[in-house]
Amino acid sequence: MAGEPTAVTISDAALDAAAAPLLDKLVADAVASKLTGADATLWGADAESEASIRLSWTSLHKSSRPLIGEIEALRAELRSEGVDRVVLAGMGGSSLAPEVITGTEGVALTVLDTTDPGQVADALAGDLERTVLVVSSKSGTTVETDSHRRIFTKAFAEAGVDAARRIVVVTDPGSPLAELGEAEGYRRVFLADPHVGGRYSALTAFGLVPAGLAGADVARLLDQAASVADTLAADSADNPALRLAAALGAAHADGAEKVVLADTGSGIAGFGDWAEQLIAESTGKQGTGLLPVVVENPGAPGFAGAASDATPVAVGPAVDGAKISTSGPLGAQFLLWEYAVAVAGRLLGINPFDQPDVEAAKKAARSLLDDPQALHGTAEPSAVLGSVEVYASAGTTGEGSLADVLREFLGTVPERGYLAVQAYLDRLDDASAALLRPELARRTGAQTTFGWGPRFLHSTGQYHKGGHPNGVFLQLTGAAEDDLDVPDRPYSLGTLQLAQALGDGQVLAAGGRPVLRLHLTDRAAGLADVMRAVQELGS
Incomplete structure (x- = not known):
C-alpha cells in the first residue's frame, strides 16, 4: 500500500x-x-552538455518548498472569489504527474492533453464562472496547449469572465509563454526550474501548481520524496x-x-x-x-x-x-x-535526458497544417467497411473484411516485436477504445501498448521512432461531430488532430514501421465494428 x-x-x-x-x-x-551531486559526465561525453542542464530534479524535495505557500495563497484567493474548478492545459510532463497526484489524492482536476474537439468541448461546458485555467508548457510553444489557451480565452470573454484573472501560467523563465503571461497580465506566472526536463518535473511547479490548486497536499508529496532522498543518494x-x-x-x-x-x-x-x-x-x-x-x-x-x-x-x-x-x-x-x-x-549507453526523435512528428504535422490539400486531399481509403475507412500500410493490401485487414496487418508484427494501438479520439466519450489493448494482446501474443493521441506523442512517441525498430502501429482516427476553431489560427482542433495522426504516421512509415490507419466515420459504430473484427481473429 x-x-x-x-x-x-x-x-x-x-x-x-x-x-x-x-x-x-x-x-x-x-x-x-x-548523480545526486549533478555530475554530468555519468552518461559519456556526447551526453554531457545536455545532462549538465538537466539534473536539478535530484534536490527538488528541498528547492520546491517555497512553492507550498505560494500555491496555497493563490488557491485561497481563488476560492474566496468562488473559483474552485481547475482545468489544466498541458502535455507530457506538464499533465501526467498532476493527473497522478490528484487522482491519488481524490481531488478533481480536469486535464486537457488532447486535440479532440469533443473532449475540449466537454471541458468548456463546465461552469466557467468557477474555473481557473492552468496553462502549462516548458517551452512555452506547445501547440496543443496554446490552442487550449486561445479557446478558453474566447470562451471566458463570451461568458463575461475576465480571462486574464482566470489564467495561471507554468513555464520556464524567458519562454514565449512567460512573456505573454506578463504582457497579458495573467493572474500568476510560475517559473519552473529550467534545469529539469519535462519527464523529471513531477516535483517542480509543473507537477505541484495544478495539483495544489486542485487541493492536493503538495507538502506531503515533497515530504515523501525527502524521506527517501538520502537512501537514493547512497x-x-x-x-x-x-x-x-x-x-x-x-x-x-x-x-x-x-x-x-x-x-x-x-x-x-x-x-x-x-x-x-x-x-x-x-x-x-x-x-x-x-x-x-x-x-x-x-x-x-x-x-x-x-x-x-x-x-x-x-x-x-x-x-x-x-x-x-x-x-x-x-x-x-x-x-x-x-x-x-x-x-x-x-x-x-544512451543519454536519458534528450528526445531526439520527438520533433520529427511535430514537423510533419506542421507541414500538413500548412498544406490543406495534402491533409485532406488526395489519399483514398483502401476500403470502406461499414463505419470504418481503411488506409493500409505499405506491404499490406487492405483487402477483404475488417477482420481480414487486421489479420494481415497483425501478421507483420515481427518475432519479439510489439503492437502499438494509437487512438486519436476522445479519452472520455470513446473510452471503450482502450479495451482493444488486452483483446489484441490476447489474440496476437505480442506485447501491446495503448496510447491516446496526441498525448502519447509527448511520451512513448520517442521510443516508437528511436527505440528498438520492431513495432507496428494501429492508428484509430475519427470524424469530429462538432469541430472547434482555434481563434486566430488557420485551423480547427479536428484539423490539428488529423494532422498529428498523419504526421506521426508518415514519420513512422518513413522509418520502415508498418502503419495501418482505421478512420471511424461514426465513432461509436466504428469502434464496435473494430472490436467485432478483433474478436473474429480468434484467441
Whole structure:
C-alpha cells in the first residue's frame, strides 16, 4: 500500500543474480552520489552538455518548498472569489504527474492533453464562472496547449469572465509563454526550474501548481520524496534505485527490452501512465531502450505469463508473475523511478535526458497544417467497411473484411516485436477504445501498448521512432461531430488532430514501421465494428 516503506524487490532469482554484478559496479563507481551531486559526465561525453542542464530534479524535495505557500495563497484567493474548478492545459510532463497526484489524492482536476474537439468541448461546458485555467508548457510553444489557451480565452470573454484573472501560467523563465503571461497580465506566472526536463518535473511547479490548486497536499508529496532522498543518494547495494536500474539493465541485456507495469494495490492512481513517459522518452533512442507496457491488472495479457522479451513489474505488493516490485508513497516513487531510469540510461549507453526523435512528428504535422490539400486531399481509403475507412500500410493490401485487414496487418508484427494501438479520439466519450489493448494482446501474443493521441506523442512517441525498430502501429482516427476553431489560427482542433495522426504516421512509415490507419466515420459504430473484427481473429 501507499504507506509502505519505499523498496524494490527482485523476486526472480535468475534476474537477481544477473543484476548483481551491475549493482556492484554502480556502487563501486559511486553513481548514486555522483548523480545526486549533478555530475554530468555519468552518461559519456556526447551526453554531457545536455545532462549538465538537466539534473536539478535530484534536490527538488528541498528547492520546491517555497512553492507550498505560494500555491496555497493563490488557491485561497481563488476560492474566496468562488473559483474552485481547475482545468489544466498541458502535455507530457506538464499533465501526467498532476493527473497522478490528484487522482491519488481524490481531488478533481480536469486535464486537457488532447486535440479532440469533443473532449475540449466537454471541458468548456463546465461552469466557467468557477474555473481557473492552468496553462502549462516548458517551452512555452506547445501547440496543443496554446490552442487550449486561445479557446478558453474566447470562451471566458463570451461568458463575461475576465480571462486574464482566470489564467495561471507554468513555464520556464524567458519562454514565449512567460512573456505573454506578463504582457497579458495573467493572474500568476510560475517559473519552473529550467534545469529539469519535462519527464523529471513531477516535483517542480509543473507537477505541484495544478495539483495544489486542485487541493492536493503538495507538502506531503515533497515530504515523501525527502524521506527517501538520502537512501537514493547512497552508494550502497541497498539503494533501491540502483537495484531497480541494475535489474532493468540486466533484463535488457538478456533480451527483455519491454517493461510491463501493473498496479497491484499501490494506492497510487495511474502511476503507470506517468512512468510510461519517463521510461520510454528517457531510454528509447539509438535503436535501443526499454518499452513500457502499461496493463490493466496483473492478470492481464502481457503481464501474466510474459515471454522472455518482457519484465513484469508490480507497482505495489509483489504478486505471482512479477519479477520486480516497487513499493512506497507517491512522492518517494517519483524520485525512486527518476533515479532508476537515469541510471538505467547509463547501463544502456544512451543519454536519458534528450528526445531526439520527438520533433520529427511535430514537423510533419506542421507541414500538413500548412498544406490543406495534402491533409485532406488526395489519399483514398483502401476500403470502406461499414463505419470504418481503411488506409493500409505499405506491404499490406487492405483487402477483404475488417477482420481480414487486421489479420494481415497483425501478421507483420515481427518475432519479439510489439503492437502499438494509437487512438486519436476522445479519452472520455470513446473510452471503450482502450479495451482493444488486452483483446489484441490476447489474440496476437505480442506485447501491446495503448496510447491516446496526441498525448502519447509527448511520451512513448520517442521510443516508437528511436527505440528498438520492431513495432507496428494501429492508428484509430475519427470524424469530429462538432469541430472547434482555434481563434486566430488557420485551423480547427479536428484539423490539428488529423494532422498529428498523419504526421506521426508518415514519420513512422518513413522509418520502415508498418502503419495501418482505421478512420471511424461514426465513432461509436466504428469502434464496435473494430472490436467485432478483433474478436473474429480468434484467441
